[in-house]
Amino acid sequence: xxxxxxxxxxxxxxxxxxxxxxxxxxxxxxxxxxxxxxxxxxxxxxxxxxxxxxxxxxxxxxxxxxxxxxxxxxxxxxxxxxxxxxxxxxxxxxxxxxxxxxxxxxxxxxxxxxxxxxxxxxxxxxxxxxxxxxxxxxxxxxxxxxxxxxxxxxxxxxxxxxxxxxxxxxxxxxxxxxxxxxxxxxxxxxxxxxxxxxxxxxxxxxxxxxxxxxxxxxxxxxxxxxxxxxxxxxxxxxxxxxxxxxxxxxxxxxxxxxxxxxxxxxxxxxxxxxxxxxxxxxxxxxxxxxxxxxxxxxxxxxxxxxxxxxxxxxxxxxxxxxxxxxxxxxxxxxxxxxxxxxxxxxxxxxxxxxxxxxxxxxxxxxxxxxxxxxxxxxxxxxxxxxxxxxxxxxxxxxxxxxx
Ligand SMILES: C[S@@+](CC[C@H](N)C(=O)[O-])C[C@H]1O[C@@H](n2cnc3c(N)ncnc32)[C@H](O)[C@@H]1O
Numbered sequence: 200x201x202x203x204x205x206x207x208x209x210x211x212x213x214x215x216x217x218x219x220x221x222x223x224x225x226x227x228x229x230x231x232x233x234x235x236x237x238x239x240x241x242x243x244x245x246x247x248x249x250x251x252x253x254x255x256x257x258x259x260x261x262x263x264x265x266x267x268x269x270x271x272x273x274x275x276x277x278x279x280x281x282x283x284x285x286x287x288x289x290x291x292x293x294x295x296x297x298x299x300x301x302x303x304x305x306x307x308x309x310x311x312x313x314x315x316x317x318x319x320x321x322x323x324x325x326x327x328x329x330x331x332x333x334x335x336x337x338x339x340x341x342x343x344x345x346x347x348x349x350x351x352x353x354x355x356x357x358x359x360x361x362x363x364x365x366x367x368x369x370x371x372x373x374x375x376x377x378x379x380x381x382x383x384x385x386x387x388x389x390x391x392x393x394x395x396x397x398x399x400x401x402x403x404x405x406x407x408x409x410x411x412x413x414x415x416x417x418x419x420x421x422x423x424x425x426x427x428x429x430x431x432x433x434x435x436x437x438x439x440x441x442x443x444x445x446x447x448x449x450x451x452x453x454x455x456x457x458x459x460x461x462x463x464x465x466x467x468x469x470x471x472x473x474x475x476x477x478x479x480x481x482x483x484x485x486x487x488x489x490x491x492x493x494x495x496x497x498x499x500x501x502x503x504x505x506x507x508x509x510x511x512x513x514x515x516x517x518x519x520x521x522x523x524x525x526x527x528x529x530x531x532x533x534x535x536x537x538x539x540x541x542x543x544x545x546x547x548x549x550x551x552x553x554x555x556x557x558x559x560x561x562x563x564x565x566x567x568x569x570x571x572x573x574x575x576x577x578x579x580x581x582x583x584x585x586x587x588x589x590x591x592x593x594x595x596x597x598x599x600x601x602x
Contacts, residue, residue: 230270241280247286342413343447452480477542487550537596558588
């Protein structure tokens with residue numbers, strides 16, 4: 200029977216705040232950019248919830264709708280800007296009707312994402328599609344569906360997925376008939392599956408997990424975990440790494456942000472962003488770094504941390520950033536777009552620093568004569584050589600390693 204997990208909406212938890220800000224702070228610049236393609240944006244919140252938490256805080260639907268309203272008001276492209284927003288929920292369609300009533304042209308779908316998404320995306324060829332996928336559990340996340348979305352019918356398609364990676368490890372152990380242990384009983388409070396008894400040791404359950412993971416690579420991770428070769432942290436890390444690699448068969452740029460509430464604790468889940476556009480990847484990397492500041496505050500209870508840590512709680516100092524930037528950009532032996540090179544950097548190393556920090560190192564490398572840079576426009580309005588090291592608003596930058 201479908202489980203509603205009502206407690207989720209009583210009050211907004213800190214990690215929901217991080218998740219919502221990751222969505223909202225990405226959507227703002229994304230909307231501004233995507234409307235300039237002059238193709239409609241089709242936004243689907245596939246597991247939308249109630250729209251609003253019982254404590255009055257906005258849920259993902261209200262966050263997105265406010266951004267769309269402002270984005271449309273600010274976009275000056277002769278009446279061509281169009282956003283169609285749809286919200287699917289299995290249990291809360293009537294709450295959505297009430298909570299979103301102030302917004303016009305909103306589509307609310309009562310049902311399961313897996314049963315309704317095809318119909319919603321039918322006839323949307325040539326549109327820009329953004330899917331927000333925030334389920335409680337993992338069972339509805341069929342990986343081949345994500346492949347299908349990327350098969351070229353849309354002008355662009357981006358996914359932001361909440362993947363309960365540690366939940367997957369738990370399910371994997373269950374399906375392989377192995378013991379799963381976790382030290383903190385409350386750990387899974389927020390990871391309640393909507394049909395928790397569906398998976399067992401049958402071949403059908405094994406196939407379900409293969410479909411979610413997009414392959415059977417997860418089995419050897421479970422073997423290593425239950426055989427004591429790796430601990431739960433590593434199992435979650437390996438699974439997430441390989442899951443992102445699997446998604447990158449259909450989406451060139453896949454980034455993820457681990458959400459753990461205390462430093463050193465198991466990752467609660469990962470927010471995974473998949474896109475075929477380098478600008479989207481760079482935008483999301485910056486967003487992950489900014490949201491990481493908020494998560495770090497939550498993790499440390501507001502206390503200052505001495506060292507600069509990345510999203511995996513690893514120390515990343517200026518010297519490490521310079522070393523990695525040099526290592527990566529020294530591979531650019533042909534003229535390459537800066538944004539593309541930055542996006543590949545983030546895929547290789549993760550969102551370890553903001554794009555601005557990469558730009559600082561690149562400017563130093565340019566000054567030292569290691570990097571050649573073509574800027575367009577090459578001169579400022581006052582006729583001086585341009586110095587910018589970021590693209591957008593009509594500025595383009597190409598770079599090439601010289602020595
Ligand atoms: C984590 S909550 C979403 C929270 C929402 N993103 C927010 O910020 O307010 C997951 C939602 O998915 C709904 N749900 C569960 N199974 C579903 C399915 N198969 N298809 C669509 N919605 C589903 C639940 O009713 C629940 O409201």
